Amino acid sequence: MSATLSLAVLVSGRGSNLQAIIDACRSGRLRAKILAVLSDRIEAEGLRRAEAAGIPTIALAPRGYPSRRAYDEALFARISSFAPELVVLAGFMRVLSAPVVEAWAGRMINIHPSLLPKYPGLQTHRRAIEAGDREHGASVHFVSAEVDAGPVIARVRVPILPGDDPETLAARLLPREHALLTATLALFAERRLEWRPAGIHLDGCILDRPLELGADDRWLPA
Numbered sequence: 001m002s003a004t005l006s007l008a009v010l011v012s013g014r015g016s017n018l019q020a021i022i023d024a025c026r027s028g029r030l031r032a033k034i035l036a037v038l039s040d041r042i043e044a045e046g047l048r049r050a051e052a053a054g055i056p057t058i059a060l061a062p063r064g065y066p067s068r069r070a071y072d073e074a075l076f077a078r079i080s081s082f083a084p085e086l087v088v089l090a091g092f093m094r095v096l097s098a099p100v101v102e103a104w105a106g107r108m109i110n111i112h113p114s115l116l117p118k119y120p121g122l123q124t125h126r127r128a129i130e131a132g133d134r135e136h137g138a139s140v141h142f143v144s145a146e147v148d149a150g151p152v153i154a155r156v157r158v159p160i161l162p163g164d165d166p167e168t169l170a171a172r173l174l175p176r177e178h179a180l181l182t183a184t185l186a187l188f189a190e191r192r193l194e195w196r197p198a199g200i201h202l203d204g205c206i207l208d209r210p211l212e213l214g215a216d217d218r219w220l221p222a
């Protein structure tokens with residue numbers, strides 16, 4: 001059995017995805033350890049969740065840094081001090097500067113509430129409804145310099161139902177986001193997933209399209 005996967009998790013707000021990771025580690029479903037939780041917002045509920053779980057926290061406000069890059073370098077210097085194998089952006093609401101992203105290429109993932117490449121950016125639930133889409137979802141992807149545009153590892157789908165508004169749709173999607181993020185992390189923990197310049201590899205084979213998580217929390221056949 002290979003060693004436990006070590007993580008640093010970045011949050012800006014509520015931290016329900018962080019909580020899902022904490023719960024999955026506790027239950028033994030995920031062989032991972034969160035070394036630290038970091039936030040750009042001192043008041044982030046996610047920091048409180050980490051404290052409650054006994055995980056070291058760092059709140060670093062961007063104010064006072066002369067540039068985005070200076071802030072990002074300070075934040076990632078803190079992250080590096082923990083030497084995590086993987087950085088997880090779980091509701092981290094800042095765009096990271098290219099040098100930092102490049103330094104962590106293949107070692108940083110993000111969860112985004114849309115079926116990427118559809119709807120990068122904000123207001124994804126509203127945009128999916130307004131477009132008349134019949135389904136929506138979430139994606140876990142490697143972080144690249146362009147926002148929400150890095151290689152997609154895995155996705156999960158939910159239906160858009162008549163009468164949905166952004167709140168009802170977000171509420172349907174959120175538990176599926178949690179399942180997607182923890183299931184994807186489990187693949188990393190089992191050492192089955194790997195980023196290579198040629199593409200994402202699963203079990204040593206190139207992944208030619210994103211994995212899809214089914215309603216029963218199992219990966220659908222390719």
Ligand code: GRF
Nearest residue numbers: 014015016017091111112113
């Ligand atoms: C989630 O919808 C996630 O996909 C997006 O931001 C939200 C964060 O929620 N990136 P939480 O802070 O994990 O509850």
